[in-house]
Structures are given as C-alpha cells and as structure tokens.
Amino acid sequence: MSLLEVDGLATHFRLRGRPRRVVRAVDGVSFTVAPGELLALVGESGSGKTTTAQSVLRMTDPTAGTVRFAGQDITGLSRRRLKPVRRRMQVVFQDPYESLDPRFRIGRSVAEPLAVHGVGTRAERRDLVLAALERAGLSPAAAFAERYPHELSGGQRQRAAIAAALVLEPELLVADEPVSMLDVSVRAGVLALFDELRAAGLGILMITHDLSTTAAHADRIAVMYLGRIVEEGPAAEVIANPVHPYTRALVAAVPRAGEERRPIPIKAGEPPDPAAIPAGCRFHPRCPVARDECRRDDPALAVVSGAHRAACPVNLAPAVPTEEEQCAPSRPR
Template sequence: QKWYPVHAGFLSTLTRREQRFVRAVDDVSFTIEAGEMLGLAGESGSGKTTTGELLVRLQDPTAGEILFNGEDVATLDDEALKRFRRGAQVIFQDPYQTLNPRFTVLQTVMEPLRIHQIGDRAERLERVIDALDKAELRPAREFLHRFPHQLSGGQRQRVAIARAIVLQPHFLVADEPVSMLDVSIRAGVLNLLRRLKEEMGLTMLYITHDLSTLRYICNRTAIMYLGRIAEIGPTADVIDRSLHPYTQALIAAVPRIQPDSRRQVVRIEGEIPDPIDLPRGCRFRPRCPQAFEACFEEPELQEVAPGHWVACHLYSNE
C-alpha cells in the first residue's frame, strides 16, 4: 500500500479536519514465481510504476509487506537493503533521462560494480564487456568510451539494460522499457528481455500500457485501475477471455491488423475519477457500461477459473 498525503493550503487546513490522500497503490497483493515474467498493465495513473518502485524499495510502503524469498523488504536496514538491491534491479522507461550525460558507457555500466565493491578494475571491465555483449551492443569494446549523445535511443536502452544485469540480479523490474523507443526497434528489445530471462533465469515484472506486447513475453498478466488489481491470470486468458469490463475496454482499444475481424466493442464513458476523491464501491463503477446496484460495494478479487482472478460483482455468484 502506498498513500501520498495531500498538502492543503492554509485556509483549507483551517476548514478541513480530515487528512486526504492519493491512494496510488491500495491493498494490492500478488505473487511472482521464480523464473516468471508478470505483466502489469493499465492506463497512466493506475499505479503501475509506483508498484514496481515499491517492490525494489525505491519508495517505502505506507503499509503492508514486500516479501522476497520470504524476507520482508519493507523492514530491511540500510546494509541489508544494499544487499537486496544487488539482486533486484530496475530498467527505467526513458533512456534519454536515465543515463548520466557526463558518463561514458563504461562508467555507466561499471557504476553498480563500484558501488557494491565487486572485483578489481580488470574484473569489472570484463563484467562490463560481458553485460554489453549480452545486451547486444556488439562489438562491446567499441561502445565503452561513447557518451549517451553518441548513441541512438535503442542503444541507450540497451546500455540501461546492461547496467541492470551487470550485477547478475535475480529480479528485474522493467518499467515500460520500450514505450520511448521507435516502433521499428521495440521488437528487438522485447526479444532481448525474453532471451535474458531464459539465459539468466531472471524473474521479471514487466510494466506497460501497451497490451499488444504482453502476449509476446509475459507468462501472467495483471490489470490495474486506480491503485487496485482489476484482473490477474495467465496472459492468454486475460487477453482472449477477459472478464473485467475495464480489461475488455483496454483490449478492444488495441488496433488489429485485420480491419474486418470481429471484436467486442466496449465503450467507457467519462474521465478517470479524481484519485483524491475516489468513488464509493468499485472504482470503475462511474465509467462502467455494466454497472449495477451491487457495484456501490467494493468487490473482492475472486478466482473464477484456475489461476484467473477478477474483482467484479458480475462474477460474484460464479
């Protein structure tokens, strides 16, 4: 759980007694099995990135547990947290902002090794070259002394990937790693992530707003809306047999190659509610075309098929 307090002005403080919060992540619970890639999808503002940052303790949770191999990451002290982060890394969304423009590729990828005091200079150099090679920047030695402005967007993101894997982590959060890249090179980066997962035995959380990429690389998929999990299950089930009206609307909006192919048309009305003043009951209720009286009560996640869970009153009797 992650709530951000809303800091009101002086007059609002005098007239309003109750502290208000933005509930960015609210009672979210899921597991990621070893060696699995879980997709986390939803619109902007759904809480995807905050969830990913919580998992690697880039942010501290307001409440709840974050268990990694049975250990609560939320309670780790500084020394234990540093050890944890050696095995849990992040690939950020924007390759144009996440690389220090004053660092060469060598300095950028070597930085985690220096922070964690791994090896001597020669060993660090070999590990950097190996990471660049795994990230498909070849020949690796030719990239060592380049600066970010000398790289394309795809090459920058591969440098970011090399930096994330140079410590040989067990868990990786990939936060929309292809959304800032040209369409022509997205498939190559997705192939790279899938290959790294297999070769390095990585467990991965793949965050995206592009549902068309989920089927390609994710074992399971979770759909978030306004800080809550709306649906989670095997990717094929969530995409082909979606249950939640919000999931159905997202999938219906994905362009298809065959313009004449039949698809379910789901229209959602209105704007996303104010995250400070959330609607009562189901958070999707004000926009849901199938809303009914029971939706004024908050739905619980329930399993409607093996491994397929949905938080929707339409399935409360199934």
C-alpha cells in the same frame, strides 16, 4: 518458491494543504513473480504501476502490506540492510538517461553499479561490463563501451541501460515502461531480449500501459485500476477471455494491423482520481454494465478458472437460464 511476493501492498501519499487529501496510489495489491517468469502490470496512466514498482524496490516506503524477496521480508529493512538485497533486484526505467550519465562513456555508466557495491578489481569490472553489454545485445561490446549515450540509437541506449541493470547479475528486474519511448520498429528487439533473460532464469516485473506489446512476452498479466489489481492470470487466458469490463476495454483497444492507436472504449467522464476513489466498485463510474450493488460493494478478486481471477462479481456470476431455456427439452446427445 516465488522470488518476489507482494501481499496487501498499499502506498498512500498525504498531500499538504486544506482540505487534507490522501492519494491512494496503491491501495492493496498482492502478486508474485517466480524465477524465469515475466509478470506484466498493465493499466492506464495514474493507475499506480510506477508507485507499485517503487514500493517493491523500497524507493518509496509503503503504507501497509509486505514485500518479500527470496523469502525475506524486506518491507521494514533499514537502508543499510536493504543494500545487499537491492543488488539482487535491479530496475530499468522508461528513459535510459535515468541510468546513463550523458557526460560519461557507456562503459563507465555500466560499471557504476559495480563501483557502488564494491565489486571486483578494475580489470574484473571491465570484463563484467563487457559481458553485460554483450548480454544486452550490444556487440562488439568494447566498441559500445567507448561511446557516449548520444552516439547510440534509442534502442541501443535502452540496451545499454539494461546492461547497467544486468551487470550485478540480479535475480529480479523491474522494468517500468521499458519500450514506450522507443520506435515501434525497435521495440520487438528489446522485448525479445527480455524473453532471453527470463529464459535464463531472471524474474521480471514489467510495467506497461500497452496491452498489445505485453501479450506475447508475458507469462502472466495483472491489470491495475485506481490502485488495485482488478484481473490477473496467465497472459494468453486473460487476453482471450477477459472478464472484468476494464480488461475487456483494454483488450478492445489493442490496435489492429496498420493502426497506431485505438481509444479505450469506456466512458471517459472525470479522469479517475486516486485522492477520491469512488465507494463500492472503484470502476463503477466508467463501467458500462454497472448495477446498483456496484455502488455499494467493493469486490475482491475471485477465481474465473485456474489461476485466472477477476474482481467483478457481475461478470463472474453464472448466467441465469431464461424461463424458455429452463423449460426447453434437453437435447439428445
């Protein structure tokens, strides 16, 4: 059974002022995360990744759809009934200072979630904090517990924030761009920690705009564009055989050895605006292979092969054989 099941999730923001504008930040996404699985939600800035994560965690209330956690529909739960569920799903932010108070020693910040949920005695909390710091790769834990956030390196600070997320022994970790503020040299270490955590059974929803850091660490990838998932599937399969032109562009933008960045090779034009989503296929204004029908029809995800799905009927359609191919004699086997 899936740990997290998200079905038809939409989160729209109504902006004040005239004319009334509705930001369709998340516009109908469905996905699952199983125990011990890392699903990477990939997409450009503004595609709705953070809003999806916040809606799953009920930090933002969704407009439509359902979020089920361990079989329970949590979409409409009151704050009081949500609290025991939130304990089982924790979050790591891009900026570790979201979880670490600069005025407090690391040990106190990591103990904070235990205090909020009333877990253990003082001595038990101390043991749990040290165990979480060790698990997050900060050893010797007792020494790190005494330090202040500014005394740690960037990578160590993010590990401390991860320890604060792990201290309650959650089943699901939602990590929003957990390595994008880190030096390239320490990213691999933090991602290796995610590998260890998922091997130990933790389900992880990892949000990133960077396909290259994701590829080796995700079981599955879901690519988001303007509030929708436009392609999803096993990570290796999506990277090796991308079908949607947007995924193809993201794959083409993965930097080669020695490169820091590579531009995404699609029409720039107007930046995509979730308050003015184009009719038809929402990618058509930037799509290099758009056809007339793409301005009219809004494609749904369809099977490429196995669990690999994409929302581009144009690239999914089997190639029509040319007249020459049709007439050519079949080759001897």
